[in-house]
Amino acid sequence: MKKKLIIGITGSIAAFKSVQLISDLSKENYEIDVLMTPSAAKFVTPLSIQALTKRKVYIDVFDDDPGTITHVDIVKNADAFIVVPASATTMAKLAYGIADNMLTAAFLAATCPKLIAPAMNVHMYENNATQRNIDTLKNDGVLFIEPGTGLLACGDVGKGKLADYNSIKLMIEYALHSHPLKGKRVLISAGPTRESMDPVRFISNHSTGKMGYAIARAAFLLGADVTLAHGPVSLKDIPGVTMKPFISANDLFELMKEESKKADYIIMSAAVGDYRPQDVAKEKIKKNDDCLHVEFIKNPDILSYLCANRTNQQIICGFAMETNDLIAHAKEKLLRKNADMIVANSLRTKGAGFATDTNVATLITKENTEDLPMMSKEDLGLVILDRLMSLKED
Incomplete structure (x- = not known):
């Protein structure tokens, strides 16, 4: 079923970006109604918005359809209301409850849940x-999408720059979610981790961090206070998530030892x-001999340490990537490390x-083995967190 969004556009120079935003959100299976301030209509024509939404755009507070009180009726079944971009003038009016236009x-x-994405001059x-x-507005429960910094x-x-599409979409999804992890x-x-051989070379693996980032995003949507320890990856930071970079396994070990002290759930998806x-x-190794x-020496076993030093309330999940005997290896890892759950997947699948x-993935606990169908990593992140919450309830 489509979610209904009310999008309010104000008189900010960034109003032109709302056209692409509405186009993108329309492809995400949202039903969209748009309200504009009179000033916004000087930057973007209502006709261009109507062409995207296939619905009337409202501006004047008295611009009611027959038999309706539009400013009341239009929001009755709304799932979320987002003002994007929000000018300083409109935010001032909203803060003081001034209702002098349709928006x-x-x-x-x-x-419904309300969001504001400001865009204006830095001063x-x-x-x-x-x-x-x-x-x-924040004290009134309005969610804010922080503006970016730049020219x-x-x-x-x-x-003062309008937040990018991914940040806006994430906060809309957050507003539409329940928050069981609040x-x-x-x-x-x-x-991945990287282990230096010399100032030029290192030993690493093929991990891109996508799975861990997807879990972090899912945890944020569910209302958690999320910290993501990440190796050297090319992924963008997740708004609302505390990002902690690391390079080597020892870096990660020290980071996890410190951060784990205050965690309710720990998910070790790093490779x-x-x-x-x-x-x-100390210097670059030169190519001399044929061999x-x-x-090599062992790195610390971070998952084992975390499980051995957990608090009574912590739930700990590890990952197992295998090329053969997936379930047997994953079950052995679960028992050997005393984790609560192992997410097992095969490089061959x-x-x-x-x-x-x-x-x-296959989710393995001491009591159960659950085979999951192929799904997006974002959806899998939500499933993993749901199962971990169930373990905590048990």
Whole structure:
């Protein structure tokens, strides 16, 4: 079933970006109604918006359809109301409950989750009056999508750029989700480790971090306070998630030891190298002999440490990537490390493995083995968290 979004566009120079935003969200199976302030209509024509939504765009508070009170009726079945971009003027009106156009009147009448994505000059944004209005709206339960920093349309540099599409979409999804993990702390590791051989070379693996990032995103949507320890990956930071970078297995070990002290759930999805060179050359190793002999030593077993030093309330999940005997190896890992759950997947299975957007996993606990069909890593992240919450309830 389609979710109904109300999108309010205000008189910000970033209003033109709302056209692409609405186009993209329309492809995400949302039903969209658009309200514009009179100033917004000077930047973007209502006709261009109507062409995308196939629905009437409302501007004037008295622009009611026959037999309706539009600013009240339009929000009755709405799932979320987002003002994007939000100007300083409109935020001031919303903070004080001023309903002098269709957008502000409908916002006041709406009882659904409300979001605001500001976009304006950096000095307007940082002005004490604007910040007071933002605080007032936040205290009223309005969700804010933080603006970006960079070169603004006016030529100034600073905070005030409209957030990107992925950030806006994430916050809309957050608003539409229930939050069973609210008040809980989730610690996740993702990506590869790198072990230096010399100043030029390192030993690593093919992990891209996509699975761990997907779990972190899912945990955020479910309301958790999320910390993501990530190796060297090319993925963008997740808004609302505390990002903690690491390079080597020892880096990750120290990071997890510290962060795990306050975590309710720990999910070790990082691909941690089992060994590292015993000695790291201070200078680049030159190509001389036909063979290069390097002695490796074991890296710390981070999952075993976390399980052995857990608090009574912690739930800990590990991952097992195998090329053969997947279930047997994963069950042995679960028992040997005393984890609560192992997410097992095979590099040989189509749709699973490194660098894919999908995964095929088996969830293994001491009491149960659950084979899952191929699904997106985002959906798998939600399933993993659901099963871990069930373990905590038990």
